[in-house]
Amino acid sequence: MSSMFSSALKSIQQTNINANYSVSPNAISQAGPWRIHDAKRKSTGKVYSVFIFDKKSLDAHGNSLGRSGAAAFKKVTEEVVERLKKEASSLAKLRHPSILELVEPVEETRGGGLQFVTEPVTASLASLLQEKDDQERAGGVGGRSSRYVTEDSDGTRRRREIEIDELEIQKGLLQVSKALEFLHENAGLVHGNLTPDAILVNAKSDWKISGLSFCSPPDNSTKPTSFQPLSLYEILNPDPRLPRTVQLDLDYSSPDFVLDHNLNVSADMFSLGLLCIALYNSPHRSPLECNSSVSSYKRFFQSSSTIPTVNNNFLSSRPLPKDLLTYVLPRLITRRPAQRITAKEFQETDFFDNILVSTIRFIESFPAKTPNEKQSFLRGLNKVLPSFPKSVMEKKLLPALLEETKDKALLSLILGNVFKIIDLLPSGRRAFTDKVRPALKEIFVTNNKNAEEKDPARDAGLMVVLDNISTIANNSPGKEFRDDMLPVVAAAIAAPTHSVVDAGLRSLPVVLPVLDFSTIKNDLFPTVAQVFSKTTSLAIKVRGLQAFVILCGGSSDTGDSSGLDGLGPERKPSSSSTALDKYTMQEKIVPLIKAIKTKEPAVMVEALNVLRVVGNYADPEFIAMDILPILWHMSLGPLLNLKQFQNFMELIKTLSKKVEEEQTRKLQELSGTTNGSTAGPADDFMSFGGITGTQFDVATGATEDDFEKLVKGKSSSNNGNPMDAAGWDDAASRSSIGSPALKNPRAAQNATFSCPTGLVQDRDSGPGESPSDDPILDTILSTPSTYYHGTIRLPSTIDQSRSVKLRELVISDSCQPVVVNILLYITATTKHYHITTTAGADVRRWTEQLNGLSVNESTATRHGITKPIRVVLLLTTAAGER
Numbered sequence: 001m002s003s004m005f006s007s008a009l010k011s012i013q014q015t016n017i018n019a020n021y022s023v024s025p026n027a028i029s030q031a032g033p034w035r036i037h038d039a040k041r042k043s044t045g046k047v048y049s050v051f052i053f054d055k056k057s058l059d060a061h062g063n064s065l066g067r068s069g070a071a072a073f074k075k076v077t078e079e080v081v082e083r084l085k086k087e088a089s090s091l092a093k094l095r096h097p098s099i100l101e102l103v104e105p106v107e108e109t110r111g112g113g114l115q116f117v118t119e120p121v122t123a124s125l126a127s128l129l130q131e132k133d134d135q136e137r138a139g140g141v142g143g144r145s146s147r148y149v150t151e152d153s154d155g156t157r158r159r160r161e162i163e164i165d166e167l168e169i170q171k172g173l174l175q176v177s178k179a180l181e182f183l184h185e186n187a188g189l190v191h192g193n194l195t196p197d198a199i200l201v202n203a204k205s206d207w208k209i210s211g212l213s214f215c216s217p218p219d220n221s222t223k224p225t226s227f228q229p230l231s232l233y234e235i236l237n238p239d240p241r242l243p244r245t246v247q248l249d250l251d252y253s254s255p256d257f258v259l260d261h262n263l264n265v266s267a268d269m270f271s272l273g274l275l276c277i278a279l280y281n282s283p284h285r286s287p288l289e290c291n292s293s294v295s296s297y298k299r300f301f302q303s304s305s306t307i308p309t310v311n312n313n314f315l316s317s318r319p320l321p322k323d324l325l326t327y328v329l330p331r332l333i334t335r336r337p338a339q340r341i342t343a344k345e346f347q348e349t350d351f352f353d354n355i356l357v358s359t360i361r362f363i364e365s366f367p368a369k370t371p372n373e374k375q376s377f378l379r380g381l382n383k384v385l386p387s388f389p390k391s392v393m394e395k396k397l398l399p400a401l402l403e404e405t406k407d408k409a410l411l412s413l414i415l416g417n418v419f420k421i422i423d424l425l426p427s428g429r430r431a432f433t434d435k436v437r438p439a440l441k442e443i444f445v446t447n448n449k450n451a452e453e454k455d456p457a458r459d460a461g462l463m464v465v466l467d468n469i470s471t472i473a474n475n476s477p478g479k480e481f482r483d484d485m486l487p488v489v490a491a492a493i494a495a496p497t498h499s500v501v502d503a504g505l506r507s508l509p510v511v512l513p514v515l516d517f518s519t520i521k522n523d524l525f526p527t528v529a530q531v532f533s534k535t536t537s538l539a540i541k542v543r544g545l546q547a548f549v550i551l552c553g554g555s556s557d558t559g560d561s562s563g564l565d566g567l568g569p570e571r572k573p574s575s576s577s578t579a580l581d582k583y584t585m586q587e588k589i590v591p592l593i594k595a596i597k598t599k600e601p602a603v604m605v606e607a608l609n610v611l612r613v614v615g616n617y618a619d620p621e622f623i624a625m626d627i628l629p630i631l632w633h634m635s636l637g638p639l640l641n642l643k644q645f646q647n648f649m650e651l652i653k654t655l656s657k658k659v660e661e662e663q664t665r666k667l668q669e670l671s672g673t674t675n676g677s678t679a680g681p682a683d684d685f686m687s688f689g690g691i692t693g694t695q696f697d698v699a700t701g702a703t704e705d706d707f708e709k710l711v712k713g714k715s716s717s718n719n720g721n722p723m724d725a726a727g728w729d730d731a732a733s734r735s736s737i738g739s740p741a742l743k744n745p746r747a748a749q750n751a752t753f754s755c756p757t758g759l760v761q762d763r764d765s766g767p768g769e770s771p772s773d774d775p776i777l778d779t780i781l782s783t784p785s786t787y788y789h790g791t792i793r794l795p796s797t798i799d800q801s802r803s804v805k806l807r808e809l810v811i812s813d814s815c816q817p818v819v820v821n822i823l824l825y826i827t828a829t830t831k832h833y834h835i836t837t838t839a840g841a842d843v844r845r846w847t848e849q850l851n852g853l854s855v856n857e858s859t860a861t862r863h864g865i866t867k868p869i870r871v872v873l874l875l876t877t878a879a880g881e882r
Contacts, residue, residue, distance in 0.1 A: 015108075015115070016104065017107060017117055020041060021039045021040065021041055022039060022042055023050050024038040024039065025037075027052075029122070030124060030126070031126065031198075031210065032124075032211055032245045032246070033053050033245040033246050035051070035052045035053075036123070036124070037049065037050045038120075039117065047120045048103055048117050048118065049118050050115055050116070050118075051116050051117075052114070052115045053113050053114040053115070054111065054113045055077070055081065055113045055114075058077045058081075058243070073241055076241070083214075083246070084114055084246070085106055086215075087210070087212045089106060090227070091118070091210065092105060094187060094189075096178075097178070097364075098179035098207070098209060100209065100210040101118060101119040102118055103117040119208075120203040121203070122201045122202060122203055122205075123200075123201055124196065124200055125196040126199075128201065129164075129283075132164060132284060133283040136282065136283075164279070165389050166321070167356050167357070167389050168205070168389060168391070170351065171207075171360050172199075172201075172207035173275075173276065173279075174347060174357065176199060176209060177343045179208070179209040180209070180268055180269070180272065180343040181342070181343035183215075183268075184265040184342070184343055185343075185344070188223030189215050189216065189218075189227060190216055190218050190264065190268055191209065191212065192216055192230060192248075193213065193248055193249060193253075194209075194268050194271040194275060195211065195251075195252045195275070196275065197245070199211075199275075204395045205391055205392060205396050206396070216229050218265055219264060229263075230263060232257055235248045236248065236257065236261075237294070238292040249292075250288075250290050250292055250293070250297050251274070251285070251286040251289055251290060252275065252286050252288075253271065254337075255270070255335060258294060264337055265342075266337035266340045268343075269332050269340045269341065269342070269343065269346070270332060270334075270337075270340065272343075272346070273329055274287065274288060274308075277315070277316050277329070277333075280316055281315075281316045281318060287315030287316065288300050308329075308333050310325065310330055313325070314329055314333065321351065323350045323351040323353075324351050327351070328341075328349050355387070356388060356392075359381070360397075362377055363397065363401075364400075375410065375413060378417060382420045385397070385417065385420050385421060385424060390424070394421070394425055394431050397417075397421060398418065398421050398435060398436075399435065401414050401417055401421075402414075402418065402439050405439060405443055408457035408458060408461075409457055412461050412464045415461055415465065415468075416464050419464070419468040419471050422436060422475065428471075429474075429475045432471075433475065433476075437472075437475075437480065440465065440488055441484045441488065443461065444461070444462065444487075444488045444491055445487045445488060453496065454496050454497055459495060459499070459500050462488075462491070462495065462500050462503075462504075463499070465488060465492070466492055466500075466506075466507050470510050472485055473485075473514050476514065478515065481514045481515070482516075486515065486524065489511055490504075490523070492504030492507075493505060493531055494527060494530075498537050501535075501540055502539065502543050506543065508524075508528075508547050508551065521584060525551055525584065525588070528547050529589075532544035532545070532548075532592060533595070538598065541603050542602050542603060545593075545603065545609065545610050546606060549606075549609050549613050551580050551589075552585055552589065552610070552613045552614060554609070554610075554612075582618065582619075585614045586614070586622050586626070589610065590611070590627065590630070593630060599637045599638060600639065601637070601639050601644055604634050604639075604640060604644070605644055608631070608634070608647060611631060611651065612651055614627065615627060615658070620659045623655050623658065624659045627655060628656065631652050632652065635649060635652065
């Protein structure tokens with residue numbers, strides 16, 4: 001029961017902000033009494049800021065008071081809380097680009113504190129100035145740069161760079177003055193406490209006004225308003241029991257408040273002047289430091305030496321800008337309100353009269369400009385971009401430009417400036433990843449519904465993207481480029497406008513090194529191939545062929561002289577990940593070239609360049625059967641000139657030589673010769689020789705006397721039946737004449753029986769032949785443990801891509817059972833693999849085993865066979881075995 005009550009109570013106490021936002025536990029900055037935390041909306045992941053006020057910061061000052069004092073203090077704290085609520089609720093009522101944007105209204109926390117959600121904020125101006133003071137005291141860099149390391153709600157730490165240089169100050173003061181103009185002239189209000197704590201710097205580096213606790217209509221105001229008038233008598237008496245952050249800051253107050261008790265809009269302009277001095281002063285504080293004492297404040301105005309004027313450099317320890325010193329500050333920090341300039345007049349002073357500030361002012365009012373003004377501005381912007389501080393370009397200009405990409409008429413001009421900014425930024429990779437790349441994908445991929453229709457504005461934007469493809473590749477890791485940018489490149493290649501297609505194909509040398517092999521083969525190449533096969537433009541045909549050269553690992557230099565010096569081994573792809581594999585070249589690219597119908601020389605020459613590169617990797621058989629016929633056909637084109645024809649012939653000769661050398665090498669390996677000797681007359685295919693296994697075979701040693709005895713009817717000692725007369729031993733000795741195995745007499749002596757050579761044959765190959773021209777086989781056949789009977793040579797070359805089976809093997813039934821060894825003699829690797837039958841096995845049984853032997857691609861791959869092989873069968877019997 002208690003557990004259920006606890007859960008119910010917790011659900012009641014759960015606030016809307018805590019339920020919908022993930023708030024970082026660590027504050028990134030402080031703005032008066034508010035701690036600023038980074039936060040993310042749980043439903044969208046979008047970043048915001050949460051302002052949190054802890055009521056304990058007030059209670060800590062009243063714990064030592066008595067009962068009556070505690071009661072009075074409680075009332076004071078309640079007034080403070082109400083005033084802080086007013087500050088947050090005022091943001092909801094006052095909507096202006098230079099006033100902090102409220103996202104979620106103020107709500108009370110369980111501890112009695114307050115919190116509300118705003119647009120993303122980097123820091124308060126007070127925090128930045130304090131951090132700058134700490135840096136200068138520590139002897140750090142004298143420049144006006146500030147770095148904040150903050151932590152996200154997920155624990156990720158990141159560094160935020162904030163520069164407070166001259167342009168940043170001018171831009172910020174201009175934005176603050178616009179907010180004051182809105183408060184004074186439109187809302188009819190006085191800010192009342194304009195201090196560095198009341199100015200927030202957002203994620204775009206814009207300065208926004210907040211701190212509206214003391215906001216009030218001026219005296220004698222006739223404008224209707226929901227804001228209650230402020231009592232100066234109450235707020236001008238600081239309460240020592242309260243922290244200074246919840247009270248009026250006298251250091252930035254106007255004498256109109258403190259001395260005259262007059263509430264008017266000119267008081268804010270006096271505070272603005274003190275703020276200007278604090279930005280340049282060192283330390284960065286107001287020249288009127290009175291430590292929350294009204295009496296100290298009054299003493300400043302009792303002596304001319306203590307009043308900030310031009311004569312004393314407005315009490316600044318550092319020099320002030322000339323325009324600010326001589327014209328602006330004298331009309332802000334003046335005792336009489338009527339002599340002060342208004343917020344609008346402040347914006348028109350010479351202090352803001354420079355090209356950079358004017359550029360920022362123009363882009364802030366960009367939506368209100370005419371189309372011609374916008375185009376003129378964007379054409380001239382890239383000339384002044386190098387003069388801008390890096391932080392302004394990244395946080396102000398870049399987001400503003402990307403917001404205008406929805407105007408397609410300006411797309412190309414905007415993107416040109418966007419890429420210029422990326423090139424200028426030291427943190428260009430981060431800016432491109434966070435801001436530019438998602439925008440490009442949305443413009444050209446996500447919103448590209450009518451890709452097949454011509455869209456001049458979109459095509460112009462694509463051209464700018466392709467012109468800056470190197471910048472994109474340098475700032476995009478492989479995966480991000482593949483996921484986000486490759487679709488943009490593919491869209492360009494498949495575009496209906498030829499100039500865009502041409503630019504897309506020309507970008508391949510930059511694109512390929514970023515992509516992996518699989519992406520190139522499966523995603524990029526099909527797009528290029530489809531465009532090449534379907535286009536009717538000769539220019540795109542030529543560009544497509546040049547793209548094939550790049551895809552195959554060739555050089556982008558397609559001059560006539562490239563590659564005509566032969567196909568040396570130095571011609572390799574620039575990167576293994578940027579070239580297509582041999583299969584794709586042979587089976588995909590070459591058929592595309594073969595299908596070319598035009599005879600235009602420009603196309604023919606580029607096709608020649610493609611085939612030159614493919615020839616580096618293609619198999620000799622493929623070159624002979626596929627590439628060379630294409631080259632011969634193209635070389636006879638009627639429109640080729642002499643030089644172009646000679647280029648074709650040069651490649652034809654080079655590739656033919658490659659085929660010749662490779663085939664010669666194969667034949668030499670198969671025949672066992674390396675001296676290049678030609679076949680003798682006995683090997684001529686027209687020289688049939690004797691009939692193996694007959695008495696007319698020259699190898700049997702038959703003489704003229706034998707013939708005479710035969711025709712006269714006399715008996716012959718050489719009977720064809722090995723079982724007659726002399727029997728097995730004689731038959732063995734006769735059949736072994738000239739055999740290399742008889743080089744070893746011991747083998748002949750130990751043999752007790754044999755099977756005549758003529759009894760073993762292949763119906764396709766003809767009678768068995770002795771491989772006596774092979775020195776390795778000679779060694780095998782001359783070993784003492786074997787007795788040579790015969791060999792069968794199946795088709796002399798067996799390509800590993802074909803399957804060859806011993807289906808026609810025939811063994812005479814008259815042969816006695818023997819031990820049969822099958823030797824796969826691999827000429828390329830000199831490896832030997834044996835399959836052995838058992839002694840005494842039935843002839844048919846081991847004949848079937850032999851018939852099942854095959855050499856195919858999988859077998860060759862398993863045994864590491866990479867070249868054609870010859871299969872040799874050796875029928876052997878162990879010495880002395882029956």
